[in-house]
Amino acid sequence: MKRKEFLTSGLFAAGIAMLPSTVSANNDRVKRSFRFAFISDIHVKPGVVPEAGMAKAIQHVQNLKPKVDFIVNGGDSIMDALAATKESAQIQWDLFHKIMEKENSLPVYPCIGNHDIYGWFQKTPDSTDPLYGKNWAVKELKMTDRYYHFQKGKWDFIVLDSTQLNPAGGYVGKIDEEQLVWLKNKLAEIPKDRFIVIVSHIPILSICAGLFFNKTEANGDLMIKRNLMHSDFLAIKALFNQYPNIKTCLSGHVHLQDEVHYLGIKYYCNGAICGNWWSGAYQEFDPAYAVFEFFDDGTCSREMVNYG
Structure with missing residues (x-):
């Protein structure tokens, strides 16, 4: 490489390296609209480690400086209701509420996770049970519906229900037809000068979705x-x-963390409070949550917090 090319390349590399701090400096001059914690995949269940771990995570959020304005719960609040008995699911939900009521004083905006859904994987599910499927999660999380919309500052939040029952077995990440109609109507009615954030339990776009099993296929x-x-x-x-x-x-x-910028949208996958289902880190990622700052110019920033 020639000296001139080397200098040009070096300056370009330096510019890239400086970019995050430049963006941060610019955001310091833009009015921050709000700051919130995104917690997800708590998977609480009876036991010393999960109970103490969830409590510690919520305490950590409460003690943040500067403080956060609210919490978004990204789903999988309990270990599992898909295959659980009604008694087991109730114990898990009671434990979740007990810890939240003791440790949390912030507004919480919840999202349904696949493991919050009751009965789908039972051997002989009773689909006539009023609590079957997502009804129980909607009730426990005090949601008006399984998908909804709310506003903060100059931002509109659209919270989706991203888990659908697969007739061939299991579940699939997608939105159903009823929800799609609602989403199209909601997007059309939001003024163009407001900014939109979409919340879903299952990632809409994520490189980590391809890294979950930590291997490639045989081919x-x-x-x-x-x-x-x-x-x-x-x-x-x-x-x-x-x-x-x-x-x-x-x-x-x-349970992994990534940040994908695609066609003008930032897609953030935000790890898990439970890490490896309360057995330490999952792959390279410790138990963690995200802190977001949203700004009045339509930008945002994320900090991942390992709460110890």
Whole structure:
């Protein structure tokens, strides 16, 4: 490489390295709209480690400086209701509420996770039970519906229900037809000068969805299964392309962390409070939550917090 080319390359590399601090400096001059914690995949269950771990995580959020304005719960609040008995599911929900009531004083905006859904994987499920499926989670999380919308500052939050029952077995990441109609109508009615953030338990777009199993297939393919990322991503992408005020998508589910910038939208996958289901780190990622700052110019920043 010639000296001139080396200098040019070096300056370019230095510019890239300086970019995050430059962005941060610019955001310091932009009015911050609000700050919140995104907690996901708590998977609480009876036991010393999960109970103390959840309590410590919520305490850590409460003691943040500067303080956060609210919490977004990205789903999988309890270990599992899919295959649980009614008695077991009730114990898990009671434990979740006990810890939240003791440790949390912030407003919480919840999202349904796949493990919050009751009865789908039971050997002989009773689909006539009023609590079957997502009804129980909606009740326990005090949600008005399984998907909903709220506003903070100059931002509109759209919280999706991203887990659908797969008739062939298991579940699939996607939104159903009823929800899709609602989403299209909601996006159309939000003024163009407001910014939009989409919350889903299962990532809409994530490289970590392909890294969950920490291996490639026998033929070398990197597999992204339909229960790890939205199988309807291409349709959602086409819809999102119509709305340049959609700026951010937030998710959990895969217990890993990534940040994907694609077609003007930042997709954040935000790890897990429980890490490796209360057995330490999952792959390279310790138990953690995310702290977001959203700004009045449509930008945002994320800090991942390992709460110890």
